[in-house]
Amino acid sequence: MKTMFKSFSLLAVAACAGMSITSCTADKDLYNPEVVEENVKAEYVANFVKKFGAVNPAETWDFTSGSTYYLADESAPLATRATGSYAPTVGDYYNVEKETLNWLTNTLEESKDNRKLGQPFAMQVPGNSFTIVPIYQGQAGMTWDLHMVVGTGENAVDTKIWTKSQGIQTGKTGRTGNVTWTNLATSENTLSAEKVRSKQYTFENMPKGETIYFYLEITSGMSGWATKDTKQSSLSGMMLTLECPRPSNISDDHEVKIIGCEDANLKSSDWDLNDIVFLVIGNPEAPKPIEVTEDKVIEKEEKRYMIEDLGATDDFDFNDVVVDVKQERTVTYVLENGVIDYSKTKYGEWKQVARFKHLGGTLPFTVKIGNTVINDIAPAMGYDFNNDEEGVYDITGWDPNDNNIIVTVKGKENEGVKTITFPKKGEVPMIIAVNTKQNWMTERTSIPESWWTVEVVEEEGE
Ligand SMILES: [Ca+2]
Ligand SMILES: [Ca+2]
Numbered sequence: 079m080k081t082m083f084k085s086f087s088l089l090a091v092a093a094c095a096g097m098s099i100t101s102c103t104a105d106k107d108l109y110n111p112e113v114v115e116e117n118v119k120a121e122y123v124a125n126f127v128k129k130f131g132a133v134n135p136a137e138t139w140d141f142t143s144g145s146t147y148y149l150a151d152e153s154a155p156l157a158t159r160a161t162g163s164y165a166p167t168v169g170d171y172y173n174v175e176k177e178t179l180n181w182l183t184n185t186l187e188e189s190k191d192n193r194k195l196g197q198p199f200a201m202q203v204p205g206n207s208f209t210i211v212p213i214y215q216g217q218a219g220m221t222w223d224l225h226m227v228v229g230t231g232e233n234a235v236d237t238k239i240w241t242k243s244q245g246i247q248t249g250k251t252g253r254t255g256n257v258t259w260t261n262l263a264t265s266e267n268t269l270s271a272e273k274v275r276s277k278q279y280t281f282e283n284m285p286k287g288e289t290i291y292f293y294l295e296i297t298s299g300m301s302g303w304a305t306k307d308t309k310q311s312s313l314s315g316m317m318l319t320l321e322c323p324r325p326s327n328i329s330d331d332h333e334v335k336i337i338g339c340e341d342a343n344l345k346s347s348d349w350d351l352n353d354i355v356f357l358v359i360g361n362p363e364a365p366k367p368i369e370v371t372e373d374k375v376i377e378k379e380e381k382r383y384m385i386e387d388l389g390a391t392d393d394f395d396f397n398d399v400v401v402d403v404k405q406e407r408t409v410t411y412v413l414e415n416g417v418i419d420y421s422k423t424k425y426g427e428w429k430q431v432a433r434f435k436h437l438g439g440t441l442p443f444t445v446k447i448g449n450t451v452i453n454d455i456a457p458a459m460g461y462d463f464n465n466d467e468e469g470v471y472d473i474t475g476w477d478p479n480d481n482n483i484i485v486t487v488k489g490k491e492n493e494g495v496k497t498i499t500f501p502k503k504g505e506v507p508m509i510i511a512v513n514t515k516q517n518w519m520t521e522r523t524s525i526p527e528s529w530w531t532v533e534v535v536e537e538e539g540e
């Protein structure tokens with residue numbers, strides 16, 4: 079069931095919170111700048127409430143979605159931080175085709191150093207479900223669990239998704255043609271198996287664009303091969319990913335990849351990267367491998383401020399000043415035992431910049447963002463900046479959580495300046511924050527109410 083929740087309500091009590099209304103004005107006050115400012119603001123607030131109703135006390139007027147994370151060398155954003163758990167759904171058995179096993183035997187040759195076939199990797203979650211199936215278990219005496227880590231930062235979610243041999247069966251064809259299936263023991267391998275089938279592990283509704291990586295956690299080691307509790311991860315070259323010819327029992331429009339894993343990293347390791355091999359099936363897209371060349375990402379945050387200059391108190395076009403503010407910094411992750419130790423993450427300095435996008439007001443103004451004052455900007459009705467040539471300023475001290483932006487507008491004759499700040503929660507706004515893709519309104523066209531209407535999808539009833 080879908081319910082539309084509006085942030086506006088009929089709570090008149092909050093309408094003028096933080097704004098003082100001067101109810102009577104003596105003649106002499108017409109020339110008192112402070113009184114003029116109060117009157118103009120009171121008129122604006124009254125017009126706003128008349129048009130839209132009273133403001134919900136919980137309304138923050140910040141409609142942006144917060145930080146995004148980019149790989150240092152990629153332009154596509156990684157999603158915002160992941161939350162929750164990503165346990166897969168266990169499906170039916172998948173019959174591994176002989177052709178796939180033959181291809182694997184030739185490609186990831188047993189006991190050969192296959193490291194040059196791949197490189198350290200993470201993956202990007204596609205906008206659809208995907209399935210992981212163990213299809214081959216090589217000669218290996220250790221036991222392990224397969225983990226998947228979703229997301230970057232302290233809120234990354236680490237889920238154990240599979241344990242060695244779990245859900246794998248080998249089959250023998252009897253004289254009458256019927257196949258007898260036997261569970262594969264952890265000490266066994268599939269090398270000489272006539273038939274192999276395995277349970278499928280499907281991931282759904284994962285956040286598109288989010289980063290994932292995998293590791294095997296060694297649960298019982300062997301001297302000279304691998305030590306218990308060590309982690310062999312896709313970030314540290316203990317796994318590789320390969321394109322794989324699509325098996326005939328997988329639909330034409332599904333993408334197929336291989337993840338091969340090496341369970342040993344001590345002197346006896348053979349680096350054949352086939353100790354366990356997974357088929358990754360995307361419906362239609364498989365997770366996209368991301369090369370891990372350096373453990374750096376760029377964290378970005380940006381907002382568009384749309385501002386009313388109070389030249390008119392009744393249009394609510396919020397296009398009198400439109401300015402984008404952005405900050406970015408590098409974030410360097412430290413690998414510890416093959417996985418990212420988030421407590422050791424190093425953050426670079428924030429670099430902040432303001433870009434004026436549009437003017438649509440009638441009064442000259444000054445903007446202070448954080449610690450930086452940008453003085454005396456002349457008004458223009460309907461002017462778009464070309465940010466290659468103008469309207470770009472390096473700034474410091476912007477706090478995106480605080481929205482510390484102040485606009486001072488020079489009044490008309492006999493008026494002083496008017497100070498416009500980002501609204502406190504529940505106040506009538508003269509500034510709002512939106513995502514930078516949100517276009518501004520044309521002149522004297524009010525922003526639509528839908529901008530502060532959020533859709534909430536409720537759980538299905540029992
Ligand atoms: Ca090996
Ligand atoms: Ca306006």
Ligand SMILES: [Ca+2]
Pocket residue numbers: 393395396397398438439521522
């Ligand atoms: Ca305007």
